[in-house]
Amino acid sequence: MRPLALLLAAAAAASLACAGAREGATDEPAAPICPVPERAIAPASSGPAAGLPPAIAGPRALLLRGARVIDGGGGPPRPGLDILVDETGLIVKVAAGIAAPADAEVIDVGGRTVLPGLIDAHTHLLSEPASSFPALVTRGAREGEADRALRGAANAWATLQAGFTTVRNVGGTLADRSLRDAIDAGRLPGPRMLVANHSIGITGGHCDHTNGLHPEKIPAEPDFTRGIADGPDGVRKAVRYQIKQGADVIKICATGGVLSQGDGVGAPQLSAEEMRAIVDEAGRAERKVAAHAHGTQGIRDAVLAGVHSVEHGSILDPPTVALMKKRGVFLVPTTYVGRYVEGAAEAGRLSPDSAAKAQAIAPRMRESFRLAYKSGVKIANGSDAGVFPHGDNALELAEMVELGMSPADAIVAATASAAELLGLADVGRIAEGKVGDLIVVDGDPLADIRALQAPALVVKGGRVYVRRF
Numbered sequence: 001m002r003p004l005a006l007l008l009a010a011a012a013a014a015s016l017a018c019a020g021a022r023e024g025a026t027d028e029p030a031a032p033i034c035p036v037p038e039r040a041i042a043p044a045s046s047g048p049a050a051g052l053p054p055a056i057a058g059p060r061a062l063l064l065r066g067a068r069v070i071d072g073g074g075g076p077p078r079p080g081l082d083i084l085v086d087e088t089g090l091i092v093k094v095a096a097g098i099a100a101p102a103d104a105e106v107i108d109v110g111g112r113t114v115l116p117g118l119i120d121a122h123t124h125l126l127s128e129p130a131s132s133f134p135a136l137v138t139r140g141a142r143e144g145e146a147d148r149a150l151r152g153a154a155n156a157w158a159t160l161q162a163g164f165t166t167v168r169n170v171g172g173t174l175a176d177r178s179l180r181d182a183i184d185a186g187r188l189p190g191p192r193m194l195v196a197n198h199s200i201g202i203t204g205g206h207c208d209h210t211n212g213l214h215p216e217k218i219p220a221e222p223d224f225t226r227g228i229a230d231g232p233d234g235v236r237k238a239v240r241y242q243i244k245q246g247a248d249v250i251k252i253c254a255t256g257g258v259l260s261q262g263d264g265v266g267a268p269q270l271s272a273e274e275m276r277a278i279v280d281e282a283g284r285a286e287r288k289v290a291a292h293a294h295g296t297q298g299i300r301d302a303v304l305a306g307v308h309s310v311e312h313g314s315i316l317d318p319p320t321v322a323l324m325k326k327r328g329v330f331l332v333p334t335t336y337v338g339r340y341v342e343g344a345a346e347a348g349r350l351s352p353d354s355a356a357k358a359q360a361i362a363p364r365m366r367e368s369f370r371l372a373y374k375s376g377v378k379i380a381n382g383s384d385a386g387v388f389p390h391g392d393n394a395l396e397l398a399e400m401v402e403l404g405m406s407p408a409d410a411i412v413a414a415t416a417s418a419a420e421l422l423g424l425a426d427v428g429r430i431a432e433g434k435v436g437d438l439i440v441v442d443g444d445p446l447a448d449i450r451a452l453q454a455p456a457l458v459v460k461g462g463r464v465y466v467r468r469f
């Protein structure tokens with residue numbers, strides 16, 4: 001945990017830096033990126049309630065013996081180490097030959113590789129793919145928030161079992177916040193969640209889920225409460241509302257998308273002025289902004305408005321990549337979902353409109369990823385799980401490696417880099433003082449990244465949730 005004084009000092013420094021940047025910005029079209037102070041993770045909660053899939057062990061101290069440690073920072077693996085996590089869930093020692101405390105659970109991992117719990121910076125835990133477009137529309141018409149929340153609970157458990165101990169859930173409903181809080185309270189097993197609640201976008205844009213529905217079938221046109229807003233004042237209100245309802249991060253739709261109906265996938269949607277207002281408003285509340293953006297113009301407008309990450313980034317060119325690099329903006333490339341929607345299009349599971357967009361955008365997405373990786377833009381792992389089944393999150397890592405990323409870099413993208421993007425100081429690394437989120441895998445993920453797809457042990461906050469050896 002970071003002492004409160006440190007966090008306050010970081011916050012003060014951040015607001016000063018941001019104010020200074022604003023003053024100096026008169027002849028510069030780019031808005032400043034407001035630094036957002038890192039957050040500390042809350043101490044371990046009271047633990048899962050009886051009757052729900054439990055943590056197998058905890059809240060006692062946990063000692064993993066005989067680990068080959070990949071610590072998340074990108075260095076070479078270190079064999080022969082023990083990792084001690086105390087009863088509050090913090091890693092207190094990483095060394096060879098640690099003496100086990102009297103009441104500790106001791107697990108000999110037998111030389112297997114241990115990594116930090118993985119992070120997925122782009123999920124939709126309450127969403128799932130449907131067998132066809134009509135099935136998706138029908139489900140949307142029949143279901144309510146309770147259905148979504150219960151589905152989210154199952155998906156959260158699937159995600160944790162897959163070794164993902166932290167996710168950033170970028171776009172859903174207020175039920176996302178409820179799921180986050182239930183997990184934090186120990187009522188449900190799942191990853192630690194940062195949530196955006198509703199994504200913010202324009203009337204008729206990618207975030208407007210009533211696109212294509214006849215107005216007589218819509219009980220009320222979606223408004224700021226559901227993230228739909230127009231004009232700088234309108235979007236400010238939408239940001240304030242999502243934050244009022246517990247949003248940890250703001251998600252916006254800078255451009256059209258694949259699965260929305262009636263909009264061009266690359267078309268700019270929120271205006272540059274609207275995005276500047278969103279970033280400013282989010283910055284006042286110390287929230288970061290994640291921008292869904294496929295087309296180049298929308299990506300540039302979002303980056304210049306000061307967003308912290310570009311999601312998808314499908315049509316990048318060298319000047320835009322250079323701009324992202326200069327401003328330290330993360331790319332969350334979601335490469336696997338590109339592959340997935342191409343397959344769904346071929347199988348006839350998307351609307352004709354979405355199928356055409358999927359097939360046009362996926363090859364561009366792969367090209368853009370290669371360009372961004374080669375150029376050294378910061379990359380954080382994010383899968384877009386929810387468009388494809390939850391639990392398959394690590395397929396994103398395999399796809400990035402397939403496209404030329406080294407396995408070592410893919411691991412950093414899913415650990416230290418993703419933690420940096422999320423602003424979480426205490427996760428994404430195996431080191432003393434960090435939260436005890438750990439996975440144990442068979443095989444060597446540095447040789448074959450697919451080793452991450454079925455972890456043999458999953459520990460979140462010092463509690464063992466999965467053990468397969």
Ligand SMILES: [Zn+2]
Binds near residue numbers: 122124170171384
């Ligand atoms: Zn998404």
